[in-house]
Amino acid sequence: MKKVSRFLISKRIFILFLIGLGIYLLIHFYDVSLWYILIFGVLTGVIFGKVFCRWMCPVGFMMELMMGGNKQFAAMYQYHKLGCPIAWISGWLNKWSLFKIKIDKDTCIKCGKCDKACYISSLEPKKYSLYRGDNATSSGISYSCSKCLKCVAACPNGSLKYKI
Ligand code: SF4
Numbered sequence: 380m381k382k383v384s385r386f387l388i389s390k391r392i393f394i395l396f397l398i399g400l401g402i403y404l405l406i407h408f409y410d411v412s413l414w415y416i417l418i419f420g421v422l423t424g425v426i427f428g429k430v431f432c433r434w435m436c437p438v439g440f441m442m443e444l445m446m447g448g449n450k451q452f453a454a455m456y457q458y459h460k461l462g463c464p465i466a467w468i469s470g471w472l473n474k475w476s477l478f479k480i481k482i483d484k485d486t487c488i489k490c491g492k493c494d495k496a497c498y499i500s501s502l503e504p505k506k507y508s509l510y511r512g513d514n515a516t517s518s519g520i521s522y523s524c525s526k527c528l529k530c531v532a533a534c535p536n537g538s539l540k541y542k543i
């Protein structure tokens with residue numbers, strides 16, 4: 380299971396390309412209403428949190444391509460993304476979604492690799508952390524977490540999982 384999830388996370392851009400292309404073709408050739416896409420995005424938000432932006436959105440794919448060369452700019456874009464109602468609603472749903480990024484505190488060795496991999500805790504280390512558990516909020520439930528799952532992939536001993 381660990382291998383499957385790591386493989387999927389490593390292929391996220393390709394998955395985003397495939398699903399994004401499928402959604403674009405549905406809109407372009409079958410006149411699927413943007414309202415249906417919005418409803419779909421919100422439903423995925425209820426189950427998975429803000430996954431639409433980084434795993435399914437055609438615009439998100441284009442934005443990632445355009446900013447791929449500049450990691451800091453890409454991080455700021457992901458962090459402050461404000462342009463899309465799916466991002467607004469599903470980001471807000473991160474706190475209540477069925478699937479969440481969860482930590483096993485018994486196996487966590489507090490190495491901090493998860494925080495280093497995450498653009499949220501990297502940009503605001505005092506406010507957000509995935510493991511510290513002091514006054515910091517978990518990055519995974521913040522509005523800006525768009526489920527790239529880099530934190531999960533970065534954890535050396537599988538203490539972070541994205542699950543129900
Ligand atoms: S999935 Fe993990 S690494 Fe990605 S934004 Fe959310 S908390 Fe940060």
Ligand code: SF4
Nearest residue numbers: 487488490491493534
């Ligand atoms: S990467 Fe894993 S082991 Fe290291 S601090 Fe984060 S959750 Fe703990």
